[in-house]
Amino acid sequence: DAGITQSPRHKVTETGTPVTLRCHQTENHRYMYWYRQDPGHGLRLIHYSYGVKDTDKGEVSDGYSVSRSKTEDFLLTLESATSSQTSVYFCATNLGTNTEAFFGQGTRLTVV
Amino acid sequence: DAKTTQPNSMESNEEEPVHLPCNHSTISGTDYIHWYRQLPSQGPEYVIHGLTSNVNNRMASLAIAEDRKSSTLILHRATLRDAAVYYCILNKRTGNQFYFGTGTSLTVIP
Numbered sequence: 001d002a003g004i005t006q007s008p009r010h011k012v013t014e015t016g017t018p019v020t021l022r023c024h025q026t027e028n029h030r031y032m033y034w035y036r037q038d039p040g041h042g043l044r045l046i047h048y049s050y051g052v053k054d055t056d057k058g059e060v061s062d063g064y065s066v067s068r069s070k071t072e073d074f075l076l077t078l079e080s081a082t083s084s085q086t087s088v089y090f091c092a093t094n095l096g097t098n099t100e101a102f103f104g105q106g107t108r109l110t111v112v
Numbered sequence: 113d114a115k116t117t118q119p120n121s122m123e124s125n126e127e128e129p130v131h132l133p134c135n136h137s138t139i140s141g142t143d144y145i146h147w148y149r150q151l152p153s154q155g156p157e158y159v160i161h162g163l164t165s166n167v168n169n170r171m172a173s174l175a176i177a178e179d180r181k182s183s184t185l186i187l188h189r190a191t192l193r194d195a196a197v198y199y200c201i202l203n204k205r206t207g208n209q210f211y212f213g214t215g216t217s218l219t220v221i222p
Contacts, residue, residue: 045212
């Protein structure tokens with residue numbers, strides 16, 4: 001295992017509440033990513049980070065924000081959760097171009 | 113974003129070779145081709161990657177077309193543990209992003 005921990009692993013929250021998911025890595029990888037996985041869509045990139053305080057949007061970033069204040073932590077925040085954000089969220093890390101990516105075990109988020 | 117196209121599902125008999133195809137006609141010259149697989153209730157797991165030349169590792173082989181618009185993942189002898197969803201991904205060098213397609217669900221028949 002690449003030392004990636006996602007927390008929480010499961011969460012149920014109400015519509016309109018803020019939610020923060022945490023990804024913690026012990027590999028000192030430069031790049032970190034947040035994906036969501038829904039039936040029929042595979043994994044879709046939400047946001048990614050290419051260094052401390054350096055982040056950029058992915059393909060489905062609306063309604064999400066991220067922060068990376070330390071190399072090891074990448075936070076995904078849903079400012080006001082909606083039912084359409086019910087999904088399984090995966091974090092990934094990568095040392096750099098031409099290297100493999102490592103994925104966490106996922107966080108199952110349900111917005112009711 | 114760079115997308116790939118794969119068949120939704122494939123079947124293979126146990127201990128036979130499996131060839132999983134992928135089309136990536138929008139690939140640019142600096143994009144790497146990665147393959148990952150995902151078992152139920154787990155995160156994706158790295159299988160193999162390459163740029164232009166064919167690649168081999170202990171898990172699989174990757175055959176890349178000369179024009180790089182398609183590739184094939186080869187599992188030399190399928191086992192029941194190889195049953196998973198296999199994703200072909202383009203890794204963009206600019207930004208180092210990984211864009212997934214919908215993947216191929218592989219069923220291995222005993």
